[in-house]
Amino acid sequence: MPLSLIQAKLDRALATSQFFSVWQVVNGSVLPRIGSDHHPILVLCSSCVSRGPVPFRFQRMWVFHDSFRYLITSSWALPCASPNPLLWVMWKLKRLHQSIKVWNKNVCGDVNHKMEQVRQIHVDIETLGYTAALRDKELDAQMMLSQTLLLQFEFLKQKARFAWLKDGDRNTAFFHRRSQIRNGRTGIQGLMVDGSYTNDTAILEDHIISYYKELFANTGGTIADYTLVDQVISPRVGAQDNASLTAIPSDSKIKEAIFYMDSDSSPGPDSFNGIFYCHFWDVISVKVIAAVRFFFISCPCLWV
Structure with missing residues (x-):
């Protein structure tokens, strides 16, 4: 039987509920092989979770x-x-x-x-x-x-x-x-910054903020030209379909869209999820419907 190279990565571990009650953050790092055919795994545990101020979320x-x-x-x-x-x-x-x-x-x-x-x-x-x-x-x-x-x-x-x-x-x-x-898995514990791995909170914060500033900022002061999209991708929506999609929705359509939301979904930018809008629709419906209809009337350029 010819020799063959067989490799496997073991990246799972078992822990009890008591373990997670003591250690809230658990990280595993694969180290290089030294004198063995196995890669040792270094497990780092911490009982201190630094997540900054907790944002408001509807419960x-x-x-x-x-x-x-x-x-x-x-x-x-x-x-x-x-x-x-x-x-x-x-x-x-x-x-x-x-x-x-x-x-x-x-x-x-x-x-x-x-x-x-x-x-x-x-x-x-x-x-x-x-x-x-x-x-x-x-x-x-x-x-x-x-x-x-x-x-x-x-x-x-x-x-x-x-x-x-x-x-x-x-x-x-x-x-x-x-x-x-889930709390042990979420959060950024470390990143590669300028070719070096770091878990320093201040460095990570500055790196993430500067990354998204460069990603979304318009440093040139000019408006991007997207006419190339129309030349490459042919429109799939005709004039009749477009008129139907951009028409001001009725009250029943707005309510139907609200109640179609998952009540257990993650909250949106306003920090309120589906269960709030559905459960208190009789209280907030008048102003919410007015806001949606006002958006369609005042922002037609978004739908052309």
Whole structure:
């Protein structure tokens, strides 16, 4: 049998959930072979994750809180002086960001902290005995526990980004492990900068910012000529199809497009995802429809 070169790359490892609860960032580097036919793998672990300020993201669990609809309704009803419907909606959403942040801190609160409060009431009952005062506290705690479990389930479900799991399976431990694994994979831990590998945070930040500035900036001060595209690629959309595509959409078409969005999709530039627009459509529909129709009327050059 002739000799042949057989190579294989082993780039998978197994770890327990306890491992990921201690080490949030795990990196593996393949080192050169020295005195062996195997490449050693260097595993670097860190328990400190530096991701900078956390941006606002709409949480699915908020829609299940009793007072959240009142917050949305009252905030959206506040006046906003702008003749431009697009700016009107943008300012409304921006103001809603701040209102939700305050509400989440003062009203909704931390889910894990509420779980601890419920457990403490049960400990008091076991220690002090069953009294009328503790009975009332227990009833309130059971109601709070039911809502807290729902909020915790929805929070971990969105964090884990598993849309295929059915709503009845409240496997929060599974969601938590998936979230830990995903957090360990995301983020840029190091890059090749000017031919050298570095994991210095300041160098990485400057390199990424300068890269995209050079990529998108127009340093020449001239407008690019895209007429070559029309000469190379023949148009596939006729005049009739183009008129249909650029027509101002009706209210029902706008609503259909909104409700077609995945409720568990990643949020857009405004930090709100599909579940917000669908769940509170009765509150925001008038201004959203006006903003979409205004866009089609005021920006026809984008559709020619």
